[in-house]
Amino acid sequence: MRKKKEEPQVKFHEQIVTTGQLAAILGKTTRWINELDREGVLKKESRGKFVLNQAIQDYIEHLLGGKEDSKKPKLIDYKTEHEKTKAEKAALELEQYKGNLHAAADVELLLSDLILTTKSRxxxxxxxxxxxxxxxxxxxxxxxxxxxxxxxxxGLARYTPDQIGGGGDGDSS
Incomplete structure (x- = not known):
């Protein structure tokens, strides 16, 4: 019996995978993988073949928004900005609830009423x-x-801020 010629063992992370295999590993379609390749996110080893570890690292980098030293905004930056905006909105709503902040429409209505009343007088x-x-x-x-x-x-001198938004007796004019 003849001994099989031993092929050099390829390390798992250096394996070459096809577009379909990479799609299955990443949980995406082959079309998605091809699109990432066209965009330059993934780099092919040869036609329809990728080095597994490099492809996965490139994909993760893409998900995170790019290389650390790139000037492109990253997904985490968008999430941070979104959370900051939500916190600002909550703070404004709290101030409005406390009566320290009034809606522009309420202020406009009160000022219009004051101006028209004064003009009439x-x-x-x-x-x-x-x-x-x-x-x-x-x-x-x-x-x-x-x-x-x-x-x-x-009438203008008798104005008080609590008249905004119907909180006061603004109809005493």
């Missing part, structure tokens, strides 16, 4: 003053106009 001054100041001195007219303006603007 200021617009009514000529009619009110005109009737009472007929044939009066300039000094009397000045005092009367000043009093009416101060009265019209007093």
């Amino acid at each position: 200021l617009s009514g001054i000529p009619h009110r003053v005109g009737a009472t100041c007929e044939n009066e001195t300039a000094e009397f007219i000045t005092k009367e106009v000043t009093r009416e303006i101060e009265s019209a603007l007093s």
Whole structure:
């Protein structure tokens, strides 16, 4: 009987695998493996063949977002940014719940109401003053106009932040 010629034993991690075998190991399709090869993520040893350990390391590096020294953002960076954004959102919601932060729509509504009310009061001054100041001195007219303006603007002075969002008695105008 003739002895078989011993072939050099290839270490497991240096084995050459086909596209189908690599796809099965990584749990992906051969199409996915070929796409990664076209993108330069995986490097072929020869047509349809990959060195197992290098292919796995390249795939893991791809999943992590690239080489450590590359300028490309990594998946972990995106996750960290996402968690940071969620924390900021929670902090803003808490401040709004405590009444320290108000929605822009609520502030806009209150300010619009204050402006329209003040405009209406200021617009009514000529009619009110005109009737009472007929044939009066300039000094009397000045005092009367000043009093009416101060009265019209007093609504702005009575503004309180708790009127925003329906928390106060903003309808007392």
